[in-house]
Amino acid sequence: MTIRLEIEVTGAKILLELPFGITITETQVNMWLVMLGITALCIWLTRGLKVKPTSKRQIVAEFLVKTAENFVSGNMGKKWLWFAPYIAALFSLALFSSLISLLGMYPPTSDLNTTLGWAIMTFVLITFYKIKTNGPLGYAKSLTEPVFIMTPMNILGEIATPMSMAFRMFGNVASGTVVSALVYAALAAANSALFGWLPGILGEMGEKLPILQLGLPAVLSLYFDVFSGVLQAFIFCMLTMLYIASAAETE
Numbered sequence: 001m002t003i004r005l006e007i008e009v010t011g012a013k014i015l016l017e018l019p020f021g022i023t024i025t026e027t028q029v030n031m032w033l034v035m036l037g038i039t040a041l042c043i044w045l046t047r048g049l050k051v052k053p054t055s056k057r058q059i060v061a062e063f064l065v066k067t068a069e070n071f072v073s074g075n076m077g078k079k080w081l082w083f084a085p086y087i088a089a090l091f092s093l094a095l096f097s098s099l100i101s102l103l104g105m106y107p108p109t110s111d112l113n114t115t116l117g118w119a120i121m122t123f124v125l126i127t128f129y130k131i132k133t134n135g136p137l138g139y140a141k142s143l144t145e146p147v148f149i150m151t152p153m154n155i156l157g158e159i160a161t162p163m164s165m166a167f168r169m170f171g172n173v174a175s176g177t178v179v180s181a182l183v184y185a186a187l188a189a190a191n192s193a194l195f196g197w198l199p200g201i202l203g204e205m206g207e208k209l210p211i212l213q214l215g216l217p218a219v220l221s222l223y224f225d226v227f228s229g230v231l232q233a234f235i236f237c238m239l240t241m242l243y244i245a246s247a248a249e250t251e
Contacts (some may be wrong), residue, residue: 027111034096034108064088075238076245083241090118091237098173098229107225109173109232112166119162122240126161129247165239169232176228 045061053059068088072080097108108114131139143154 025111026106027108027114030100030105031093031097031108031114033105034093034100038092038096071237072241075241080241080245083244087237087241090240091233094118094169094233094236095229098232099225101177101225101229107173107177107229109169109229110177112170115170115236116162116166118236119166122165122243123158123162125240126243126247127158129244133248161243165236169236172228172232176223176225 045057045064047057048055049058049061053062065084065088068084068091069081072084072087076083094109097114099107101107101110127139130142134142143158144151145154
């Protein structure tokens with residue numbers, strides 16, 4: 001009995017190599033599928049809107065918009081309502097990029113490049129609002145407080161913000177994939193050891209039928225893919241709002 005388990009957590013595999021060193025990875029393809037799916041869903045929900053909603057589709061669309069606005073205003077204040085589309089788009093991408101694993105596809109959030117890209121966007125916005133609020137000189141001065149010797153540590157603290165955000169989501173999603181794969185492989189070994197001793201055709205059928213692999217992997221998938229996916233998308237958006245709102249109020 002030989003069981004081979006291969007797990008990739010550093011990035012998605014390359015699907016196509018183009019000239020000039022350009023590659024198309026599984027992450028890029030699946031991310032485009034997620035974006036197309038979200039776009040199609042938005043078009044369907046907003047088709048034929050009326051002043052007074054008469055269809056369940058419009059009621060759902062208005063509920064989602066109101067939820068996003070309440071989410072933003074409750075954490076950033078009503079003056080930030082215009083920021084709701086960005087947060088809603090970020091939450092949708094993060095959520096569906098994790099849930100796509102339920103279809104047996106590689107989740108883009110398991111690729112550090114994806115989460116790091118989102119974190120860098122947040123970092124750019126944080127820095128922009130710090131400079132806008134305090135001015136370039138005020139922002140530069142804040143890096144030297146409380147004493148000048150702390151400047152290197154303050155700079156590292158600034159850089160640590162996007163890095164921690166990126167690795168938090170990536171680590172949780174990737175670790176869930178690894179744990180699920182390890183449990184599935186362990187159940188396969190246990191299934192073979194438990195039923196392989198049966199004589200003749202019964203032993204052969206017992207080894208091939210994934211009896212022990214029924215149930216538990218589905219429960220783990222429900223946690224890692226659904227609950228953890230929703231939770232990590234929520235945390236990422238929450239940190240984005242808090243960091244940006246805090247940067248805009250810095251004096």
